[in-house]
Amino acid sequence: MQKVRVYMACSFDGYIAGADDDIAWLHEDHAAPGALPEDPEALGFEEFMSQVGAMLMGRTTYEVVEGFGQWPYGETPVIVATHRELEPMAPTVRAAAGDIGDLVAQAKEAAGERDVYLDGGALIQQALAAGLVDEMTLTLVPVILGEGTRLFDGIIPRQALVFGPSRAFSGGMMQVTATVRRDT
Amino acid sequence: MQKVRVYMACSFDGYIAGADDDIAWLHEDHAAPGALPEDPEALGFEEFMSQVGAMLMGRTTYEVVEGFGQWPYGETPVIVATHRELEPMAPTVRAAAGDIGDLVAQAKEAAGERDVYLDGGALIQQALAAGLVDEMTLTLVPVILGEGTRLFDGIIPRQALVFGPSRAFSGGMMQVTATVRRDT
Numbered sequence: 001m002q003k004v005r006v007y008m009a010c011s012f013d014g015y016i017a018g019a020d021d022d023i024a025w026l027h028e029d030h031a032a033p034g035a036l037p038e039d040p041e042a043l044g045f046e047e048f049m050s051q052v053g054a055m056l057m058g059r060t061t062y063e064v065v066e067g068f069g070q071w072p073y074g075e076t077p078v079i080v081a082t083h084r085e086l087e088p089m090a091p092t093v094r095a096a097a098g099d100i101g102d103l104v105a106q107a108k109e110a111a112g113e114r115d116v117y118l119d120g121g122a123l124i125q126q127a128l129a130a131g132l133v134d135e136m137t138l139t140l141v142p143v144i145l146g147e148g149t150r151l152f153d154g155i156i157p158r159q160a161l162v163f164g165p166s167r168a169f170s171g172g173m174m175q176v177t178a179t180v181r182r183d184t
Numbered sequence: 185m186q187k188v189r190v191y192m193a194c195s196f197d198g199y200i201a202g203a204d205d206d207i208a209w210l211h212e213d214h215a216a217p218g219a220l221p222e223d224p225e226a227l228g229f230e231e232f233m234s235q236v237g238a239m240l241m242g243r244t245t246y247e248v249v250e251g252f253g254q255w256p257y258g259e260t261p262v263i264v265a266t267h268r269e270l271e272p273m274a275p276t277v278r279a280a281a282g283d284i285g286d287l288v289a290q291a292k293e294a295a296g297e298r299d300v301y302l303d304g305g306a307l308i309q310q311a312l313a314a315g316l317v318d319e320m321t322l323t324l325v326p327v328i329l330g331e332g333t334r335l336f337d338g339i340i341p342r343q344a345l346v347f348g349p350s351r352a353f354s355g356g357m358m359q360v361t362a363t364v365r366r367d368t
Binding site for chain 2: 015140143151172176
């Protein structure tokens with residue numbers, strides 16, 4: 001069954017960005033002394049992307065990706081939620097405006113039989129509030145940031161979850177997947 | 185080496201209490217359909233307490249414990265951080281006022297060679313801000329509460345961590361231990 005999925009890194013205290021939108025901490029070496037540095041492939045992002053048929057991305061996140069200089073999402077269709085004009089970085093990118101329900105519906109259609117990858121703090125927040133998220137994979141970074149932008153912010157309705165198996169990585173990160181229960 | 189430790193349950197979105205101080209969700213059945221209910225012993229609280237020489241507890245938490253009717257901490261000395269008068273529930277309980285550094289020092293002394301168990305959201309926050317927490321065991325409850333009292337709140341300095349092994353439980357909870365790195 002097609003799912004709307006989140007795949008996000010956050011600090012132990014729940015921040016997706018530090019003060020002043022700092023994301024440099026994400027890419028630092030978090031390995032404990034004597035441990036091997038992180039193997040990015042082990043984090044399973046490529047496997048995750050192989051199940052994704054389309055992305056729905058917030059404007060702020062898109063602008064961060066623009067800063068990379070190179071488009072990282074290959075042929076995957078990407079819908080950018082924005083009310084402003086957009087100069088697409090790749091032929092697979094298009095802008096869309098609307099409420100979160102419309103946007104998710106568009107992304108589901110673009111994804112065909114595969115899953116939707118929802119990216120961007122504000123958009124995830126809106127989708128959670130609307131009960132539209134099916135699964136969240138969080139890569140916990142072993143740091144307390146102490147301030148910044150939270151993954152969970154604003155009031156959202158209570159939702160029961162099931163945790164999948166968690167995984168620890170050589171570089172110090174931990175990953176946990178939570179699926180939203182639809183049986184409660 | 186003596187440690188200052190936190191052992192706390194929180195929701196997936198980082199709340200230790202829901203709206204209006206609701207903690208009923210902690211004791212609900214979180215097991216997925218077909219799974220066994222939680223075995224409270226499996227969560228390792230007794231093992232944890234066997235390593236604890238003294239507790240430092242916030243006033244609000246103490247009042248919650250008062251509501252239990254029965255004193256749950258046996259012979260363990262308990263220091264309650266409060267500026268107000270306190271009618272101790274047990275001969276092992278005493279009130280103390282002071283800054284977080286003083287309070288933690290008193291609890292360490294009371295703990296002898298063993299660890300200090302720090303309990304209560306506000307107190308944990310102060311101790312984190314002062315860099316006085318050595319280890320945090322979080323029992324993640326498989327629910328998004330969406331609002332309430334956060335475990336991590338207010339600005340605290342950045343701290344690097346090491347994750348210990350995580351454990352999943354039959355009743356749906358997950359436990360992760362993070363140790364504060366003192367080598368960075």
